[in-house]
Amino acid sequence: MKHSVTPTIHRLLGSNNLLVVVADGYNAAAADQTGHFLADMALTLAKELSSYAVVNAKYKREIMDLADVGTILTRPKVRDAFLVPIKKFKDEIENNGLPPLLLLFQCLADAEQGEAMVVFGYGQGERASAATPHRPTIPASLLAKIRIAIEDQHLRTALAPVDSPYCGRDPQHLNQLFKQKIYCADWYAPEVRSILISIRPDLVGQQETAESIGRMLAPAFAQFGMAMSLVRNIDINNIDVTSPDDLRYIFRLSGDQRYTDLLRESYIEELAGSIDRNGLLHPLVLLKKDDGRYKILCGFRRFQALKRIKRSSVEAKVYQEADFSPEDFFNISLAENTKRRNLNPIEIGNFLESASTALGLSNTELAERFGGTLGIGKPGQNVSHSTIHKYRKVNQIRLRGESPEMISDVINEKLQFSIAAEVLAPIKNSADRDALYLHVIKPLAPTRPQLAQLLAQFEQLAPQLGEAIALNKVQAALVKALASPQPAATLIKLLRQDTSSPEDDHPEVFKAQVDSVRTRFFGKQANKKDFNILPSSPTRRNEVIVHFRIRQGETLDTLKRLCHALEQSDPFSWTKQTDDS
Numbered sequence: 001m002k003h004s005v006t007p008t009i010h011r012l013l014g015s016n017n018l019l020v021v022v023a024d025g026y027n028a029a030a031a032d033q034t035g036h037f038l039a040d041m042a043l044t045l046a047k048e049l050s051s052y053a054v055v056n057a058k059y060k061r062e063i064m065d066l067a068d069v070g071t072i073l074t075r076p077k078v079r080d081a082f083l084v085p086i087k088k089f090k091d092e093i094e095n096n097g098l099p100p101l102l103l104l105f106q107c108l109a110d111a112e113q114g115e116a117m118v119v120f121g122y123g124q125g126e127r128a129s130a131a132t133p134h135r136p137t138i139p140a141s142l143l144a145k146i147r148i149a150i151e152d153q154h155l156r157t158a159l160a161p162v163d164s165p166y167c168g169r170d171p172q173h174l175n176q177l178f179k180q181k182i183y184c185a186d187w188y189a190p191e192v193r194s195i196l197i198s199i200r201p202d203l204v205g206q207q208e209t210a211e212s213i214g215r216m217l218a219p220a221f222a223q224f225g226m227a228m229s230l231v232r233n234i235d236i237n238n239i240d241v242t243s244p245d246d247l248r249y250i251f252r253l254s255g256d257q258r259y260t261d262l263l264r265e266s267y268i269e270e271l272a273g274s275i276d277r278n279g280l281l282h283p284l285v286l287l288k289k290d291d292g293r294y295k296i297l298c299g300f301r302r303f304q305a306l307k308r309i310k311r312s313s314v315e316a317k318v319y320q321e322a323d324f325s326p327e328d329f330f331n332i333s334l335a336e337n338t339k340r341r342n343l344n345p346i347e348i349g350n351f352l353e354s355a356s357t358a359l360g361l362s363n364t365e366l367a368e369r370f371g372g373t374l375g376i377g378k379p380g381q382n383v384s385h386s387t388i389h390k391y392r393k394v395n396q397i398r399l400r401g402e403s404p405e406m407i408s409d410v411i412n413e414k415l416q417f418s419i420a421a422e423v424l425a426p427i428k429n430s431a432d433r434d435a436l437y438l439h440v441i442k443p444l445a446p447t448r449p450q451l452a453q454l455l456a457q458f459e460q461l462a463p464q465l466g467e468a469i470a471l472n473k474v475q476a477a478l479v480k481a482l483a484s485p486q487p488a489a490t491l492i493k494l495l496r497q498d499t500s501s502p503e504d505d506h507p508e509v510f511k512a513q514v515d516s517v518r519t520r521f522f523g524k525q526a527n528k529k530d531f532n533i534l535p536s537s538p539t540r541r542n543e544v545i546v547h548f549r550i551r552q553g554e555t556l557d558t559l560k561r562l563c564h565a566l567e568q569s570d571p572f573s574w575t576k577q578t579d580d581s
Helices: 038-049 069-073 076-095 140-151 207-222 265-278 300-308 326-340 345-359 363-374 385-399 404-411 417-424 430-444 448-461 465-470 472-482 487-496 507-522 555-569
Strands: 009-012 018-022 052-056 101-107 118-121 157-159 193-199 231-235 284-288 294-298 313-320 531-537 540-548
Touching: 009 038, 009 076, 018 038, 018 076, 038 052, 038 101, 038 207, 052 076, 069 076, 076 231, 118 140, 140 157, 140 193, 140 207, 265 300, 284 326, 294 300, 294 313, 294 326, 326 345, 326 363, 345 363, 345 385, 345 404, 345 417, 363 385, 385 404, 385 417, 404 417, 404 430, 417 430, 417 448, 430 448, 430 465, 430 472, 430 487, 448 465, 448 487, 465 472, 472 487, 507 531
Parallel strands: 018 052, 018 101, 101 193, 118 157, 284 313
Antiparallel strands: 009 052, 118 193, 231 313, 284 294, 531 540
């Protein structure tokens, strides 16, 4: 026999006033022991009921009896893992205006098996008796109704004898947790109803049988559960924001340390102050996950603000994750997030990327389903797939961690999205992209036509954009341009003054020579990135720089033949600078 569930203390969140508790759910592992699968039964029951649950499957009863509150209170670690969650769940139920009903399960001893399958204890004893005091934890009338409901499921019931350990009337017993003032003042809650339910061990002796009993009990106890409203108060610590799946529907950018302005600290601080003064005006929208905890559908920044002011609970609209399709949740999240503030271009791209990945949608399908709600594209026209592509393209730069200042400036409206999407994003090399943005676009603010002219000139200077901008003459021109009233126009003018070019004297002959060598050694489809000749510097008119690519293994032979061809083709004195790739 082996453990059927993970040997830990299981804690499930619920959506009604029922709380299932098991103090002894550890399944004996030794072959000569008769084990039970009470934990399986209880967890099955809790899931069927969508109730709260705290189930001990970690500590053996022989080592520590978790039904004895006095013992638990001497062990802080066990108290925090077992008793404190019970109280927190009770508080959460009460905070939503419902009377908690605790269902405490245990097994009967083998020697006490009788015809009864389920034995109930509610603190019963004899009134005015010191030996067997009467400490009820649930009204007898409600217990009678529960017994009838259980009997309707073809499970025979009985009331525990007053002199048995199955009554749950000992003041140290878990069944008396909220009825006694001997623990802590804030634990005493006489309005809480609890009942001790002992199950015949043969009914939970096999895993399948135990789970079947859990499913049989579910419809009986469901009659006494009261569902929480859609909007409810929940413990803020039960919201998860760590795994990618927890953030599946969160496309508001926050907490990305690569981009300095994404945290928007001032906004979070302002929101936290507003909530502290005026309360939460709009509840969070949460999804209850399969493990019973929550993830955020809408309100991630409100959640951050609430954590900042150390709120222990939060009002939230809670949906079951199984109630809707992922597309429904994307639509809900999008509608909620665009209700109060427009999304920035990177957040739009982030949403589109998430929706495409989760739903398997193409750019055309994304445009059809979400384009109108996002409010992108030209007014009065349907959003095109190319527009969707641009937003995703820029967001991909963020996802790869490239060009952080460019992304930050798009978010903070310091860089036009159209330039980022149509000029910068198509540049595959991030170093080239950064060089163009940081050295040219950001300081000079060129118009689109001016930018096109500059790109054409840079292409003539070097195979790679970053290399061209790093040239001494370009850097010198940038310094002069920044000092002029029209920096972009000045830079264009300065770059056109190419006094060191050997083409000035014989442009057609020189071009023909270069084209001939390029075609001969690199093929008819070759371009200037494969082979080109550039001026060395304005002060060294008799020197040029030769850029070319050589296949691995052919370097020396090709270099010799290329030098011979150059010496035959042109009277200049050449200085060769290779760029092997």
